[in-house]
Amino acid sequence: MIKLHNISKTFKTASSSQQILKNVDFSVMPEDFITIAGPSGCGKSTLLSIISLLLPPDDGKITYNGVNVDFSSQAQLEQMRVKYTGLIFQNPNLISSLNVLENVLLPANYKKLGKKATIEKAKKLLSDVGLSEKTNADVSKLSGGEMQRVSIARALINEPKVLFCDEPTGALDQETSQQILKLLLEIARKNKSAIVMVTHDNDIWEKGRRKVRLQGGKLIELG
């Protein structure tokens, strides 16, 4: 579904430059569950940002369902992001002025199902993540775990083909982490979405169907 070919990325500062990714080849298939691990600063999040079309690579090619991604075309990027990707960050990044339901509905495409049905769908998603009682709650009053659940529901509202998760449980305790992960896998399975997850947590990494390690800018697939 998604193919990365010969991807390189270098970050430059005034005094130095550091190559983060060196000629990386990688692919994501439907309903995959890929976990990416590696030491701090090795480029995990950068790789995730490039695959999820948030960051352009310096070199290389990315194809989504056989279509070559043109990073100079904002319109194409926006369209592909809406169609294929859902994002979950370590920080839930909710919009503080909107309530729980409104946060989930913000990226929703009403044209697909109609407004009423989309709202029902958002409520269903919130119910799936265990927040059916808090649809109208102020997001600033939620716990860290609850906020992350809202961001999961938000990521899934447009039924993305791939869920990109950047350490989604990094700021949560062990128990909540396990709950969130379970939830993510369940919902992704239900939606037939693939998951690409960056993690520091070895237990989570081990759960991946495809386990990837990033070292010295190179990708090593371990199973």
Place this chain on the structure above:
Amino acid sequence: MNWVKVFREYNLKQLKSSLLLHICVVISVLLAVATAISIPRVTNSIESSYQKKAVKINGADVTIQTSGENFKLCEYLNSKGKGIKSYTVGKAQNGSIKRSQKGSKAFYTDVISVADSRTNTGEGADERVNESTDEKKNIVTVSGFDNLKENEIIISSYLAEKLNLSKNDTIKLLDKKKKIVDIEDLPYGASSQGKQLGYVKANIELTNPYAYIYYINLDNPDKADKFLSKLKSELKNDMSQDTTYSTAKSVVKENNKKQENSLVIVSLANTTCFIFTLFTTLSCGYMLLSKRKKDHAIMQLNGIRKKIIRNALFFELLFPILIGCVLGGIFSTTLEKLLLAINGLGSIKSQSIFSPLTFMGVVFFFAVYVVYVRILTLSIIKSNPYYVIKEIPEQRTIPLVRYVVFTLITFFVYAIYVGTDSVFVSSIILIFVLLVCLLVCFALVKLICAFKNISKTTLYVFKKLSKRAVAYALVMLAFVFMNVFMMLGYNLPKELSNSYNSQLKKDLPFNYIAMVKMSDKDDQTSLEEQIEHFSKIRIRNGIMCKFEKNKLKTDVTVGAVKNADYYYKYSLKKGQQIDKLKKNEIVISDVFAEKNKLKLNDTLDLTLSLGENVQGNGSKNRQAIIKVKVAGIYVCQNINPNLILCNEKNTNLNVENQIIAASDYYQYLLKRKSVSSIKNVENTLFIGVNNIVDAMLGLLDGYVNMLKILGLICIFVALIFSINVFMIFTKNDEKEQIIVRAIGMKKKFLQQACILETIVYVVITFLLSFGLYTSIEGLLSVALFKQAGKVSIVNALIILCSTLCITFSTFAIKMRFINRHSNDFMRLKEDA
């Protein structure tokens, strides 16, 4: 660890990155202190100037102004044993002055002369005969008249500024060329009207005086009050009610009162300026705190006590405040000179930069800002470092009550510093107005946000606005005050003039008044030949009007009209038109009726002095009393309100037609585009109605000019404040916009949201600015002209354009970010 170490090792190193914020604080404090100190300095300079020159300003120890020549008063002044050293009679007449260049606009003013009064007794130019004693008394030399030649004049600084005149310029006064030999900064011996509208002093014969000014010097000037009270009681039955009396002491008192009134208006602008500079200073402080809150949290988590961090920041903020206060003290001298100059008092000596008033002001405001900064740094004590590090939203803890209470105390102490309670009262009124405006802004934001959300864009924008309604309302309030001050300083006088002129056009059937002496048959014939339509009114001055019912006793002017000569008819409010009047019926003006509580059918006694000049010896006490009935009330629009009109054919007043007094004249009412084409009328005085309006509006000039300067300062500080708040918002918004893009929303969504947000800004700012300005204009219109203000589309357009300009800059910055940086997703990674 002590705070000095933290200050040295942390705060000093942060100075470079926070330089812009510190500069903003310096500028805000400088402007607030300079304005606040310069205003009492201006008042003090004017007051001390008035005190030093009180007698010169009054013209003499005692000055009496009457609207007609008062023979009884003359007799009293000539009599022995009243303690009078000398006296002179001056006259004041309405006239017009213009630059001698062709096509210059005439300006309505007061002409003051003492020249002809010297010939009143026929005893030579420089002496007045004390008739009862034959003892010769020296005349009072009114300032400026001592060596004034016939072709020379002295003008008031107000006129000089209005007509852009300077010494040695040549002007036309009553159509004769004169050279300006002096410009008077203070009104030395001017008539009451001249003090307000500006004046010209000339050694010429005034034929149509509206006022006689008696300048009296006493043997013992300290007993001026006693002299006046004795004079008033002895001439109780012979002085009209509109006679004004002044002494050197009362001149100072009157000026102090005027200064206090002026202070009330100016302190409104000053308070606004102070409040916005305070907002700016505090918002800069809060920006600094928000910029460093993570550093402060880390320091706390590493064992540095909150008190130490607070003291170090407090000390850091004292620097820009101290610099601002000292610079404010220095610049207060410049601002004082500027404010004196725009009030036409440029030659008044301003106070020294090292005066105690300046020193006290600097110390006072430094102490005030120290307390504000102390309150500001409280938030360090109240913040929780764990919440800051974990980015858990904390309940905002801005100590609003402390700020409000301390601000009220500041204004109270400032009122003591200025020396008048009206400053405190006006400050409280302004704070109240600001609070009301803030509430209205807040309510409007909430109201707009309560609309049903029709799309995701409206949902996103309205929810955001609603959540930050107070901060948005504050920025809008700053925008509103920028607009209002701009309109007050630069549009109000023109607006009032236009509004009053259009009302005059509606109410008055004429736009020019021409005055021709009764004896000048040539001018009358020439004028009547050149104008097709006119109303011709025969005017007689110095008639005493008595009304027993309310003990009214006032000097009036009687105008008699022939039916055939009454083309332009005054609009009637009530009763009969002049050509329908029966015997001994009169028509009075609406202003006169209201002032003296007169109604239709009231009966008045008109006492006509038959005049010594015509009848010769022994005739000066001869009087004719005629009973007249009020049959109509006409609309005068404050122009010559004491003019009583009668029909020449049907009134006993025409008995007196046989006696032509020297001061009798014809008043022609004309309606023309211009009077410049009328030739061969050298002795005719033309007065344009619009000139009278301009002169009346001139009363506002001092205030308007001060408002212009203070308004500019307010605009500047409001701008800095808006930028500060905007920057705080933008920082929050930028991250949110990246998130919105990251979760799949298109750039177009953010662009639409930005446009919608700007529209809300424009709508609320426009509505409130327009409402506030129209209310102020309406209030002034009622106060000055007793007319309701008008809602003007032009004003609405100006305010709309200004609002668009103000909001466009913020819109452009936001749009630039959305277009260029809203997809900078690496920033999310940095934050994480």
